[in-house]
Amino acid sequence: MDSIIQFVQQDLGNPGLAALLSNPSFAFIQLMNSFSQAMNLFIIAAGLSLIFGVLRVINFAHGAFYMFGAYIVYSVAQEWTGNFWLGVAAAGFGLAVMAVVIERGLFQYIYDKEHLMQLLLTFAVVLILSDVAKIIWGTDQYSVSYPASMKGAVDLGVTVYPTYRLFLIVVGPAIAIGLWLFTERTRFGRLTRAATQDREMLSALGVNVPMIYTGVFILGSVLAGIGGGLAAPFNSPTPGMDATIIVDCFVIVIVGGLGSIWGSFIGAIIYGLVFNYGSVIVPNWQDVFPFLILLAVLLVRPWGLFGKPEGGNA
């Protein structure tokens, strides 16, 4: 083992990789960082994927929803109440309200239009929301403090690790299981799955399909809001955060397969691992790796690891 480390250190000239090999607790911290980042991204990406799965719309405005979630947490938790969890709840509620307005006011008219129209409509919403955020919150970068109960770190034996990040690692799978139970075990979830299969038939059977669409859109958007709220302590709310997160989410949902919850889960973990280990092994280029994975997946399985191929792919 020592000779391998020496080889990596001296012949390959890669101190990052050598540090990973020689220092298990450093490697472990990277693993934990990957998971906590992945789980935060999963919450947001799952919302995007859920909306696509049912509504068949790729929502560029999802990133703006995330940004609003982060800003709302700042306003409610930092400025008004001082309670972080109240802030996250407010972010979820605020996004639910926004989702109803946007879906009923705009999106419901474009489900039958071409994909170009849909993409551009959601982009119009991005432009409008990003400026609305600027009007409300200005262009400052805000800092949100960690919730009082989770400021410290936990001793995991191998190393100590920040409590809040551990919390994210736990909450991600919990949300994944919750979403899975919801779609597989509840009546609304069954109707949702039916709506993805055959909308006309469902509607002919007397089910209020537009209401299912609105419901799914709310659920997906609330996930973006909560994801943004939970990210606020380490991702300071600032203009432009919407444009970066949406691209990360695209990578995750396409790698995992559009419309698949577990696909987004695995996609997020792959993203987290590649990003964090990539930044140690080839510093500075970590932003490029996720796109390389995306390209690889799109070329081999354009419908993603867990997705199903759609008809009409030439």
Place this chain on the structure above:
Amino acid sequence: MTGPMTRPVLAACAVVLVLLALVPVLESNYLIDLFNEIMIYALFALSLNVIIGYSGNVSFGHAAYFAIGGYTMAILLTTYQWPLLPAFAASVAFSFVASGVVAYFCTRLTDIYFAMLTLAFSMLVWGVAFKWRSMTGGDDGFVGVDVPAFIAERVPFYYFSLVVIAIAVAVLWVICHSAFGRALLAVRENPVRAGFVGINTRLMRWWAFVVAGTFAGIAGSLFAMVHRGMYTESAFWPESATVLIMTLLGGMYSFFGPAIGAASLFLLERLTNEYTEYWPLVLGTILLVILMFLPEGLAGLAKAVRRQILRVR
């Protein structure tokens, strides 16, 4: 499109060309720069329309080729001190090769997956421009492009850019109205049937992508020279969305529509910036109105108005 329509189109082009050539007479630096940039964006939007309007695929990463052309030009002229012609030829060639490689992969897919793959490639280009600091200047941008002395002044550069763009647009027009352009339309309207009559649909879509990428590269090269610099924003995805909006605003089912869209959007942006900093808000609202009420863009609106007038008569 050719035949009866050709003569009025040519006449209109001649008029526009003469008007553009007369812009420097006004002796306003502001106007010269404004029109120069409008022309560049018009070419950019026209090039995108070859993919969208003619082959029927939505590229969400067209800014990549604009940025590749621009960065190549900036780096060759400045870092390597190449003369203008070889640098221009190389940047066009590089845009051609880069879009050719990307097109090889993208044309395997259609629809949403095509759009997503073009987006992914453009983000890759953006990532490289952002991180390759020693070559591209990273997020500070590539500042201080050495424009050759004979076109370094504002007016000579304006004419240089006018000539290049006029030739580029003419070539694009010929391409789009050739048998190749017709075949592309067939692919857009019904790929299965086009395949049955013997058109190699994937090859046609590849060529459409490459033509679009190459001409976007030309537009980008001129952009780098007029701004004396190149910045990562030019490769970021909202830039791709902006040029899509220009194309859509002008009307993607007409050849010159996108150029009109580019000019309108650009002028509108300048105008809005005089009054408010919230241009994106205005743009988003315009976009909503177009999508909801004018799906065929300004060119479609013009057609509808003409039809109405004819009917009244």
